[in-house]
Amino acid sequence: MNTKPARTRLAPSPTGRFHLANARNALYSYLIARKTGGQFILRIEDTDQKRFVPGAEEVIVRSLDWLGISPDESPFHGGQYGPYRQTERREIYQHYARQIVETGYAYPCFCTPERLDKMRKEQEAQKVDRVRYDGLCRRLDPDDVARRIAAGEKYTIRFKMPQEGSTVAHDHIRGDIVTENKYLDDYVIVRSDGLPTYHLAAIVDDHEMQITHVLRSAEWIPTFPLHVQIIRAFGWDEPVWVHPSILLKPSGKGKMSKRDTAAAMEDGYSIFIEELDGLGYIPEGVLNWIALMGWGVAEDDVMTLDQMVERFNVDNLTPSPAATNFQKLDHFNGTHIRLLTNEDLSARIKPYFTGAGLDVPNETLVKVTPLIRERLVTLDDCLAFARFFFQEKVEPNPEDLIAKGLDAKQSAGIARKAYEILSSLSDISHAVAEPPMREFVEASGFNAGQVFGILRVAVTGQKVSPPLFESMEIIGRTTVLERLQNAIGVLEKLG
């Protein structure tokens, strides 16, 4: 990989939501910049003002910040190459639009949308292979053009695509992409409202902002030759182009549809970065997950951002489409949760408890965290495993208090015995309480699963919980005995 400082960019349009594919382009771009000591830039492509969605820019920045891959330059962070919003760069595009017309690589087109529409319909009726601009204004007399412009007639500017030969565009992971020019079109590069389309704006900006590596999704491949031709028309150097493939639905058959997105949501997943936080995912896990969709790492695939920077290489990006695998998200999330320090994890799960209306004393939290860390797939799982630590009372399902293979009466007997043993101890810490309970199990003839199962449900209110004795130690003698007493009452009523 080129080691001179790279300048990369993420250029989303503020029209929709910030999803996986955006994040993945951002990550790879960020990685290239960090790896080479360069800069990662966020540029807002808002030239289509009809589609502008208020607040979309903020979501993008918030998502990037959450992931920990904030841009070095952006409309919000500033920078030497601003403005970073295309609608604020009008004059720059106008300058280059004039230049490209003057040098003969583009021309004004007076065709109205109505005429274009009619033209297309006619072409469709004739079943042409590819509907495209018929070149009417390309053949206009220069004096005529000047006259019509002077008369105030509205016009767009079209790029004068070579009509013969072919264009070779080089993608770093796909190699040369050769397109015969006869399949290309005279694309509109400046709208009649004076604002450029993506084709001109992006090329001009990438040049002006000195972007060295352009990562954009594969949807851009069809217009890739156009972009290369525009660059050549200006006589500029090309950046390194990389087109990572689109992301497929979990089955790998077809791309993510609205329906798939909704289905993911129902399963507790999301393709929108802003929603992942609320779903209990941590940036470290999400990042690791995203990184591996299209980046070939042979082994040791659990990585922190720093490790990714260390190991990343654009050469290892894959060109084939990747299925979105949420199970893998869970895996990476759980793995990275376990990599967190107890202090860090405690701070991250606390909001879930308080959010559920629980009072969470820190001294209790720090004791609880080590007990549940291995069990968490998502942060919000902490509630399922540990809410009983912070509740006044616990209400076990009566049925659950009856041990496997026993009836209510026998179970009540075990509970009473456990109460007897525990209440005889002044201290029920793990080390003190376990030996006598084990002795009881030995002597009683019941098995450990039965005895401890009853105790677990009585004390935690649930069948699945963190280790019993550690849990009881944290809950404290008084509360444990209260809960046991309550369970005995429930069992007696049952019996």
Place this chain on the structure above:
RNA sequence: GCCCCCAUCGUCUAGUGGACUAGGACGCGGCCCUUUCAAGGCCACGACCGGGGUUCGAAUCCCCGUGGGGGCACCA
């Protein structure tokens, strides 16, 4: 319809003509550990899309199919 991109276990991938009995990870199944659930350890199952070439030799190179995907706007 036309153009373009892609093609290794169910999924993400390693593989750049001989080191391939095709490696790793997720998931799945089993075992161990264990008071539950996890975590961890071990084991198993599981793939080179098809057909032609090229070559002493092909997962790897070429061609043709097939399948999947993208695009054909004064959207990005």
